[in-house]
Amino acid sequence: MRKTAPKKRRWSSGGLAAKQFSAKMANNEKCETKPEQSEKNEVLEELNSQKRKFDKIAEKLQSIEETVSKIAKLNDDEEKSMMKFKEQIESLEKSNLLNDRSNEKLVTRKSFVVKYVFENLEKYKFDISKEEEHFSMNWHMEMQKNNGYLGIYLFAEPIPPFNDDWSIEAKLEFKMIGKNNSSVIKTGEGIFEGLDGNGFDDFLKWEEMREDYLIDNKLTVEVNVEILKRTGFGKNNIREFDESQKEVSDVILVVQDTKFYVQKMYLALQSSYFKALFFGKFNESEKSEIELKDIEADDFQNFLELIHGESSVDDDTVTGILNLADMYDSPTAIRRCEEFLLKKSKKSTVQKLQLALRCNLEHLKNKCLSKITTISDIKSIMAANLPEMDLSTSQALLQKSLGFWDE
Known part of the structure; x- marks a missing residue:
């Protein structure tokens, strides 16, 4: 992945350079072709898919309940053995409380998805997404044609208060969704600072993008972002704990x-x-x-x-x-x-x-x-x-x- 050179204007219209990082590409082709359908049908299909997934979970839960009901019918000696076993499990759970909470409840990762449907790329060979706010930053994507390839980049602009030497280290996954639910994915890590962005000069061949991923002159792209480290941010402390x-x-x-x-x-x-x-x-x-x-x-x-x-x-x-x-x-x-x-x-x-x-x-x-x-x-x-x-x-x-x- 490449890191873009500093830009003089926020909405620069071209000349983006980028700093490449090592990446892997995955093409996931699905055999089934989704027929054309209305906006409502698409939503219903997605929701039904979610429901089918939860139905499977419900079946597993029902199986567990049946097992539990059988345990309830055990004789007194077996019940005592089960109670003793349960006490041992509870004791182990208490002894491992901190590790368990760390594994199950550690959700402090700062992660989000920037997603946009580009509509002007074919006409102008360049397009910019709308800004999205995540974790005190405005994020947007830029795309352009680069020597026969499609270049794709992500930019971040901090929202005050922040220091002049702010920076963000992040793990990025760029994903383009095409026809028949095919996709191309490239991943890597990059650092955002100043007006620099991160992305790929050669994400995909331009003609391949047009043939396999451009649908009704629209291109769907998303970037999964996981912030690994932030410096130069933060407000003045209301109370000190120093x-x-x-x-x-x-x-x-x-x-x-x-x-x-x-x-x-x-x-x-x-x-x-x-x-x-x-x-x-x-x-x-x-x-x-x-x-x-x-x-x-x-x-x-x-x-x-x-x-x-x-x-x-x-x-x-x-x-x-x-x-x-x-x-x-x-x-x-x-x-x-x-x-x-x-x-x-x-x-x-x-x-x-x-x-x-x-x-x-x-x-x-x-x-x-x-x-x-x-x-x-x-x-x-x-x-x-x-x-x-x-x-x-x-x-x-x-x-x-x-x-x-x-x-």
């Missing part, structure tokens, strides 16, 4: 080389995770300095401010705070984030729904579903390909789609 708090703290939590001086008892009251960490039978319980891995210092700062009563939640911080609140099982922080998303947030319905599904926010999920009033609304949700989509939400969308069909 060495100035040393005298009133009894433990130091280290996140990305930043030390946070906090009180064990206060965090334990706010979070079952920290209660287990500080007062459970773990090696960490006796340590005066503990490292918290795989989270960002800025997110943890905002999380601490929130549980200490500060108003640190806004559209830039809510995702990071909510991910930590869910990971650390902090009901107060979860509730305050949900209240913000319900009443004040300007995030899109799709973004809110994703957070609601990820963190089991029922009130927020119900509000998001109530905002869906057209087929286009459902299409935007299905196009987002939310990995958190559950059975009840899929069924609700299907029901709404059928209702629109009858209108």
Whole structure:
């Protein structure tokens, strides 16, 4: 993948150079050809596909229930053996609490999808997507013809506040969707800084793009982005947890080389995770300095401010705070984030729904579903390909789609 040279204007119309990184291409050809169908039929097919997937899960759950019902019929001796076994399992679960939570609840990765349907590429040999806001950044794609090849690039522009030396390291997956559901994928890692972008000068041969991927003069492209590291971002701290708090703290939590001086008892009251960490039978319980891995210092700062009563939640911080609140099982922080998303947030319905599904926010999920009033609304949700989509939400969308069909 290549990194684009700095651009003098935000909407440059050509002359893009790019820094190539090592990439792998995968062509996934499917045998079945999808017939032409209306917009409503497409949505119904997608939702039915989701339903079929969940039906299979339901069958497995029913099988498990039947097994459980058989266990319930065991005689007294067998029941005692089962209870003893259950106690052993619970004991093992408690002893592995921290590792389990780290594996199952660590959802603090900053990932999202930028997707766009280009319509002017064939005519002008160059096109720009609309901007999308994710994690305090405006993201957009640019495409152009390069010496017989299609070049594709992703750009990011920070939203204040940020430092002049900001940078983002990210893992990128560029995907183009063509006829008969064929696709071409290239992946790699890149660094965004200044006006630089990342992408491929030779993503695909121009003629191959025209023949196999251009449908009714439209080209569908998406980029899956996972932010690995960010520097030069963040607001001014509302409350300090630095060495100035040393005298009133009894433990130091280290996140990305930043030390946070906090009180064990206060965090334990706010979070079952920290209660287990500080007062459970773990090696960490006796340590005066503990490292918290795989989270960002800025997110943890905002999380601490929130549980200490500060108003640190806004559209830039809510995702990071909510991910930590869910990971650390902090009901107060979860509730305050949900209240913000319900009443004040300007995030899109799709973004809110994703957070609601990820963190089991029922009130927020119900509000998001109530905002869906057209087929286009459902299409935007299905196009987002939310990995958190559950059975009840899929069924609700299907029901709404059928209702629109009858209108």
